[in-house]
Amino acid sequence: MNQLQALLNDSLIRTQHVENAAIIHIKERNVCASTFGFNVPPENALNLIYAFHKNLLQVRRGGLYFKEKHYKCVRADEHSIYLQNPDGGLIVVKTKTFILVATYGVGMYPSVCVEAVEKLADYFREKGS
Numbered sequence: 415m416n417q418l419q420a421l422l423n424d425s426l427i428r429t430q431h432v433e434n435a436a437i438i439h440i441k442e443r444n445v446c447a448s449t450f451g452f453n454v455p456p457e458n459a460l461n462l463i464y465a466f467h468k469n470l471l472q473v474r475r476g477g478l479y480f481k482e483k484h485y486k487c488v489r490a491d492e493h494s495i496y497l498q499n500p501d502g503g504l505i506v507v508k509t510k511t512f513i514l515v516a517t518y519g520v521g522m523y524p525s526v527c528v529e530a531v532e533k534l535a536d537y538f539r540e541k542g543s
Contacts, residue, residue, distance in 0.1 A: 418447030425534045426516055431526035433502065438462060438513040446512075454515065455481070462515060465495060466508050473497075480504055493535075496528060503527070507535040511543040 418437050426432040427449055434452035436445050438459045445454045458480055465473045474490040478497055485497030485504050495506040502519040505527055514535055518527040 416447060419449070421534065421537075422447060422449050425537075426527075426530050429526055429530045431518055431522040431524075432530055433517045433519045433522065435514070435516040435531075438515065440508075440511060440513060452517075459513075462506055462513050465506070466492065466513070470495075478504070494532070496524075498524070505531045507531050509535050509538040509543055512538055514538075 422435045422437065426435045434449050436448035436452055436454045438444070438454070439446045440463055443460060443463060444456065445459055448454060461478070461480070465478060470490055470492070473495060474487050477484055477486045478495070479485070480497075483499055483501070485499045487495065487497050489496040493508055497504040497506070502517060502522065503524050505516045505518070507514045514531055516527055516531045518524055
């Protein structure tokens with residue numbers, strides 16, 4: 415387990431309100447860490463990168479497909495995108511270097527998931543990432 419995977423487990427999964435998580439390196443356009451068993455296809459990683467850089471208004475209006483599921487947008491700005499569907503939700507937060515992706519399922523509190531992901535993003539921002 416690398417340091418980024420340990421961060422995902424310690425700061426997100428341990429809350430018990432984050433089902434899965436991944437860190438996407440924006441410049442390298444790939445997943446550099448993810449929780450056990452969470453595979454983010456390359457096209458989904460690119461879609462999340464483009465959501466911030468080119469398609470934010472479109473995401474706000476029409477939602478986003480991630481891993482063959484459609485998510486309705488709850489909030490979208492230049493730093494964060496919050497999405498939900500009947501099975502749970504998707505929290506996507508951008509820092510200078512990374513895009514953090516986290517999912518939550520039925521029975522989990524979206525607010526706890528959001529808070530945990532935003533805190534991890536703040537940590538990366540403080541480190542200059």
